[in-house]
Amino acid sequence: MRRWRTALVLAWKDFAHEWRISACLVLGLAAVLTPLLVLFGLKSGIVATLTERLLADPTNLEVVVLGNGRLDRDWFAARARDPLVRFVVPRTRSLAATIDLVAGASGGGGGRRVLAGVEMLPTAAGDPVLAGRPVPSEVRQVVLSAAAARRLGVAPGDPLAAAVPRQTGERREAGQLGLTVLDVLPDAAMAREAVFVPLALLTAAEDFRDGFAVPDLGWPGERSAPPRTVFASARLYATGIDAVAPLAAALAAAGMEVRTRAAEIEQVRAIDRVLSFLFTVIAGIGAGGFVLSLAASLWANVDRKQKDLALLRLVGFTTAPLVAFPAAQAVMIALCGAAASAACYAAVAASLNAVLSENLAHGEVVCRLPLPAALAALLLTLVLSVLASALGGFRASRIEPSQCLREV
Known part of the structure; x- marks a missing residue:
């Protein structure tokens, strides 16, 4: 357990020490996640507003x-x-x-x-x-x-x-x-x-x-x-x-x-289906790009630290704590990127709702992200980040203690 704790502490200190590289990875995640949050917020807000308008008119x-x-x-x-x-x-x-x-x-x-x-x-x-x-x-x-x-x-x-x-x-x-x-x-x-x-x-x-x-x-x-x-x-x-x-x-x-008035109801459902399809396609492309980018970055990070990780193997660290090193950094990137994305989304959503408020009734919004959807996005981001760290973890598991001795 002590070695696990040490590996996590080292991952955090390395993340903070190389803050420029860490910031680039965090901003890269935010650049992918923020548009997805805005797109899903627009989908939810538009469909919810149209549905509320249908329900507000009893003739529907x-x-x-x-x-x-x-x-x-x-x-x-x-x-x-x-x-x-x-x-x-x-x-x-x-x-x-x-x-x-x-x-x-x-x-x-x-x-x-x-x-x-x-x-x-x-x-x-x-x-x-x-x-x-x-x-x-x-x-x-x-x-x-x-x-x-x-x-x-x-x-x-x-x-x-x-x-x-x-x-x-x-x-x-x-x-x-x-x-x-x-x-x-x-x-x-x-x-x-x-x-x-x-x-x-x-x-x-x-x-x-x-x-x-x-x-x-x-x-x-x-x-x-x-x-x-x-x-x-x-x-x-x-x-x-x-x-x-x-x-x-x-x-x-x-x-x-x-x-x-089934035609009016079907129009709202058609809009929901089209927006859901577009969101799924764009989210799939964005998530795939993010996973590949993060995986390559973590692989490169492990590759740059071969001597340091080999030294840890030499002093008794097993494979599992070393694999946890890139996984922990992936979680840190995910949490910081999600926080940055949430802040950017809040600013964009407030701007969209303010600009379009003249076309909306009281209490209506055009961009709305439900809390369950936000939590699901955070969970999915963490899962994808951990999966992306698997490549770096595999690279870390292949490091032998003898690699640090060759540098002596």
């Missing part, structure tokens, strides 16, 4: 059910249990899911503002579009999209008058009710004109248009609608972007026609 997680079907409560219960499904709520026929909204109907000098045929979307707790925002819990509470709120000139807390028109024979009728704007969604959450309503209001509008009475809202009809057992469609959202395609495939296999 939506699986749109096309057409009208007959979906019973068992179907909705099965979807709610599906690990691929984040949110599901029944929908009525699209032709029956519209409502006329009127703002300023109670008088005042602002005038009446009418928005006819606004799309009604059912909502409930857990709706990803309303994430972090109040959800209507009463039939007279609604959430407007920003586009609809601008057309009506209303804000959260304002009242609205609503009408659900229907044609009965030659007679036109309308079910009237008052609503309260619970919240207004930003354009990023919902770009088109829409109103989010409780499912009870959506089914009441469909029943009224089908000629039934809705006693709870005071809407007339020949009789009340029978208990509802099926729905025409559904609002359906996957748990994540990786779940969109499997969920859509499962629904398609069940005979349902669906539409997703």
